[in-house]
Amino acid sequence: MNIEKFVRExxxxxxxxxxxxxxxxxxxKENDEWSSMTALSVIAxxxxxxxxxxxxxxxxxxxTIQDIYDIVSLKVNG
Amino acid sequence: xxxLHIKNVSIKGLSACVxxxxxxxxxxxxxxxxxxxxxxxxxxIERRHIATPATCTSDLCFAAAEKLIAELNWDKAxxxxxxxxxxxxxYLLPATSPILQDxxxxxxxxxxxxxxxxxxxxxxxxxxxxxxMQNGMxxxxxxxxxDTLSISCSKDDKSTYPLFGDSGTATALEYCEGDEGFKFVLxxxxxxxxxxxxxxxxxxxxxxxxxxxxxxxxxxxxxxxxQLSLDGMDVxxxxxxxxxxxxxxxLAKFDIDKEKVDYFFFHQANLMMNERIRKKLQLPxxxxxxxxxxxGNTSSSSIPLTMITETAEALKSGSxxxxxxxxGVGLSWGSxxxxxxxxxxxxxxxxE
Numbered sequence: 001m002n003i004e005k006f007v008r009e010x011x012x013x014x015x016x017x018x019x020x021x022x023x024x025x026x027x028x029k030e031n032d033e034w035s036s037m038t039a040l041s042v043i044a045x046x047x048x049x050x051x052x053x054x055x056x057x058x059x060x061x062x063x064t065i066q067d068i069y070d071i072v073s074l075k076v077n078g
Numbered sequence: 079x080x081x082l083h084i085k086n087v088s089i090k091g092l093s094a095c096v097x098x099x100x101x102x103x104x105x106x107x108x109x110x111x112x113x114x115x116x117x118x119x120x121x122x123i124e125r126r127h128i129a130t131p132a133t134c135t136s137d138l139c140f141a142a143a144e145k146l147i148a149e150l151n152w153d154k155a156x157x158x159x160x161x162x163x164x165x166x167x168x169y170l171l172p173a174t175s176p177i178l179q180d181x182x183x184x185x186x187x188x189x190x191x192x193x194x195x196x197x198x199x200x201x202x203x204x205x206x207x208x209x210x211m212q213n214g215m216x217x218x219x220x221x222x223x224x225d226t227l228s229i230s231c232s233k234d235d236k237s238t239y240p241l242f243g244d245s246g247t248a249t250a251l252e253y254c255e256g257d258e259g260f261k262f263v264l265x266x267x268x269x270x271x272x273x274x275x276x277x278x279x280x281x282x283x284x285x286x287x288x289x290x291x292x293x294x295x296x297x298x299x300x301x302x303x304x305q306l307s308l309d310g311m312d313v314x315x316x317x318x319x320x321x322x323x324x325x326x327x328x329l330a331k332f333d334i335d336k337e338k339v340d341y342f343f344f345h346q347a348n349l350m351m352n353e354r355i356r357k358k359l360q361l362p363x364x365x366x367x368x369x370x371x372x373x374g375n376t377s378s379s380s381i382p383l384t385m386i387t388e389t390a391e392a393l394k395s396g397s398x399x400x401x402x403x404x405x406g407v408g409l410s411w412g413s414x415x416x417x418x419x420x421x422x423x424x425x426x427x428x429x430e
Contacts, residue, residue, distance in 0.1 A: 043315045056311035
């Protein structure tokens with residue numbers, strides 16, 4: 001897995017806000033667009049690109065894109 | 079893996095009954111307009127038929143069954159089995175199916191059974207009743223499936239209340255020697271039991287005064303412990319992974335040509351999830367009907383309700399190869415393949 005690619009894939013799930021400045025350290029819930037619907041898009045992206053099932057708790061306990069990346073990496077390798 | 083091939087049984091007819099009251103999601107005032115627009119776009123749910131607190135699932139199923147029996151011209155004395163699938167039963171005990179046997183005027187020689195399952199319930203119910211019938215000792219039987227989950231949702235919970243609609247359905251099964259019958263794959267994962275749950279009121283966590291305390295979970299989500307709690311993210315993640323897998327297992331095991339299937343009926347969860355499942359399976363839109371827009375998520379009855387409201391004309395005339403897949407609360411999921419022929423489908427019954 002590649003963090004830069006993951007950040008771009010993550011950012012693609014936002015439609016309304018500019019995500020050009022998104023990095024691994026971006027706190028992905030701290031913006032005007034994040035909602036439970038965005039969360040579903042992220043879960044779908046992870047399912048499609050990495051064949052991994054993110055749980056509600058995975059998303060709730062994460063703050064940065066890196067946090068989600070770490071969970072996905074662990075599951076991909078698990 | 080739990081695969082089943084149950085021969086010599088087929089569906090003769092289907093009917094459904096919904097409460098007369100229609101609630102428009104745009105009319106819900108305790109959810110912000112912008113949020114609601116997004117929610118409708120994501121879920122595909124614009125309106126729902128909702129039961130009044132005095133109406134039980136069994137009332138809706140009773141009305142659906144009466145209409146179906148009449149249009150089938152069945153003699154009630156010949157009906158020897160009744161399976162009722164619901165998670166909104168009349169009482170904690172007794173079971174509701176014997177009550178329905180009596181209300182419908184079926185004979186004492188009719189076996190009755192309640193099954194407590196939701197979104198996967200139609201598939202499990204069909205497999206159970208067809209298994210009882212496959213040797214031909216029982217010739218005619220009814221599968222009654224429905225839920226009134228709108229009553230279990232908190233009006234202050236945007237994660238559940240705008241999603242659920244109510245309905246009751248009846249499916250008539252008959253012994254038909256030589257019929258190819260039904261093929262099933264059935265699965266479970268109880269580790270996810272908390273993803274969709276009404277926490278209190280059963281025996282694990284009995285009803286007490288604390289059960290009625292409304293708790294603010296997050297903005298727009300407040301409920302008490304007798305009300306339905308749904309972890310939308312968990313369920314979404316589960317659905318988009320397991321529903322396509324289940325259908326693929328069925329296709330592979332029984333060597334079914336996807337191209338020859340006329341319709342794929344999925345549990346109606348929400349549009350975003352259902353569309354994701356459809357695309358993963360690479361199914362064309364015209365083979366995957368939805369009743370979400372006008373009825374919402376109707377839990378166990380969503381598959382038969384969709385068959386009736388969206389494809390009745392096609393199912394009434396000629397032969398159709400169909401696949402159905404239910405997935406959700408439990409967690410429990412399963413898929414079924416069968417060929418239907420000239421089904422009897424009465425008009426949708428409206429419960430006043």
